[in-house]
Amino acid sequence: MDPLFPALTAARGEALRFGDRSLTYPELASVAGSLALRLRDAGRVAVWATPSLETAVAVVAALLAGVPAVPLNPKSGARELAHIVSDSAPSLVLTEPGAELPPALGGLDRLDVDVRDTTGTPAAAGTEPDDPESPALIVYTSGTTGPPKGAVLPRRAIAATLDALEDAWQWTADDVLVHGLPLFHVHGLILGALGPLRRGGSVRHLGRFTTEGVARELGAGATMLFGVPTMYHRIAEALPDDPELAKALAGARLLVSGSAALPVHDHERIAAATGRRVIERYGMTETLMNTSVRADGEPRAGAVGVPLPGVELRLVDEANDEIAADGPEAVGEIQVRGPNLFTEYLNRPDATASAFAPGGWFRTGDMAVRDADGYVRIVGRKATDLIKSGGYKIGAGEIENALLEHEGVREAAVTGEPDPDLGERIVAWVVPADPQAPPSAEELADHVASGLAPHKRPRVVRYLEALPRNDMGKIMKRSLPGS
Incomplete structure (x- = not known):
């Protein structure tokens, strides 16, 4: 398949910025290329996923080398972390210099990522595996109903999702993305860090989310903001007393919320203060992105939009029969299939088999209704909502x-x-x-x-x-x- 980052050796501007530290595309290509050469025989690697340049470089390098990367949440408890390390069996852990690692990682070789070494060769960009099914990332689920499961995400899924979002969001190399999301999950890492790099654009990571940081970066030329409902709630609360924040949001091209439903009240408060509507998208670890409100579509509060290009979506009843009707009372479980899906749960063939309905449909466990024009509205989880x-x-x-x-x-x-x-x-x-x-x-x-x-x-x-x-x-x- 084509490279995941075709712009890596072609673009010239800023690629990544974390606080006052940044890398241009030539610098990123050099640093990640050198690291990729060191990782080619590593098998599988863990990444201590702090909100840092080092994390982004480590993941890019692993993808260039064709080595599956396992992002680790630095806030994970000892038992959860020990389970993930035991289950995924990485050969080493990539981390930023000086990071204090917990005992659960004590048995792994450690490789500090030096982002200052920009003298290496970017040639490793041409060594990416051709197989679209080659594992790229192993991202662990939240584990709310048992130990976390490792969702194996192939290169095909990452490319398909990011290209579908390019279409839906009219995402280009001119876009500059701002976010303050963690880098150990799909939203912050794949969409927030890898997404701009596939387009040839730029990402400015706040390190820690603040409304002041949002106002500063959007006011300084950034075009897109990714956040979760908690962040947008804080924005909505701050807007009445912060005209600079309102002005910055009003100038953004796209405000995107995900990972949970954004309350309608916050939608309306932000729209009233800025004239800009937040759009929502819907995805999960196993499927990456399934639906989104399009940049050229109607931003509809409470809706997660329409299926992305290449994604098939249906609602089914308890007998797994498709629900044909639309409307607020036609509640069904969302099932999806398409190139955006994961390959398997690592070491869990039983869980993988039970996750799919006949025909290759993934059972999301999310309940939804559908408007007559195809807009999907999530109403909760099957198990709890x-x-x-x-x-x-x-x-x-x-x-x-x-x-x-x-x-x-x-x-x-x-x-x-x-x-x-x-x-x-x-x-x-x-x-x-x-x-x-x-x-x-x-x-x-x-x-x-x-x-x-x-x-x-x-x-x-x-x-x-x-x-x-x-x-x-x-x-x-x-x-x-x-x-």
């Missing part, structure tokens, strides 16, 4: 959005719990805007019922100081009290 109450199938996501539209609600999550009459009753977990004067359960139920069908109102409201979230800002419903 599909509530069967009073004979209805109800997605938790639309109730959460309705709750967040209430001025007395800062955060909200919705789950179901057993009910002898309804089968399951809807439970709202609410972080009030004013803890001293929270909205009553009756007020919130009436608020939901006024905007949605009456059977979707919460029967129970429980108040919390904060909702449990993971590193990406996703609400961890299994960690709610009593769950």
Whole structure:
């Protein structure tokens, strides 16, 4: 197949910037090329994925060398990290100089990445494997239902997703991307770091997300912002008192949110303050990107857009039969197939087999509805967000959005719990805007019922100081009290 980074030896401008440290394309080609030559016989390598130049260079070098890379979350607990290292069996770990590594990595050879050595040869760019099925990355899932599983992502999947997003987002070499996402997962690493490099554009990583950093970089010529809902919520909160932030966002070409649903309330606040609409996309570790609102399409709050080029998507019922109907009551599980899919779960043929339905359809476990024009709306996870109450199938996501539209609600999550009459009753977990004067359960139920069908109102409201979230800002419903 063609090289993953055709621009690596052709582009001349800035490729990567992390804080005040940067590499041009010639410098990146030299550093990564030299490192790739050292990795060609390494077998499989781990990458200590700090938000740094070294992490980006390490991954690019591994891809040039045709060596599968395993990004490691520096915040992983000892048990999880030990499992990942044991399962993936890397020969060494690539890291930034001076990084303190945990005991779980003590048995691995260590190779510090020197990004200052730009005297090497970029010739390794021509040594990439031709096989599109060659493993490129092994990215571990969150492990919410057991030990994390390593999703083996082939070169074909990375190229297919990034090229589909080029089409959907009109992504070019002129784009300069800003983000502050971690580099151990699909959103921050593949889309955020590798995406610009495949196009020949530039990425400016904030190191740590701040609204000041966003305003500075977008105000200094950056064109795109990638973030997760937690980041956009902080932006929405800051906008009323930060005219420079509003001006910077207004000048961006594209604002993209992913990894979880962006509440409609935050959509509207950002649009009102900046005149710019955030667009959403939908993907997961095993599938990379499946859908997106297109740059030339309608930015529709609460929707993740249409299937990307090359991606087939269907909704199925509990019998695995395709749901033909559209509309808010036609809830089904999303299944996808296409060149964007992973190859297997490493060392888990049983899990790999059970992940696919007949015909090669991947079972995402995400529940959705579909508008008449094909726009997909995620309503939750099959395991935690599909509530069967009073004979209805109800997605938790639309109730959460309705709750967040209430001025007395800062955060909200919705789950179901057993009910002898309804089968399951809807439970709202609410972080009030004013803890001293929270909205009553009756007020919130009436608020939901006024905007949605009456059977979707919460029967129970429980108040919390904060909702449990993971590193990406996703609400961890299994960690709610009593769950």
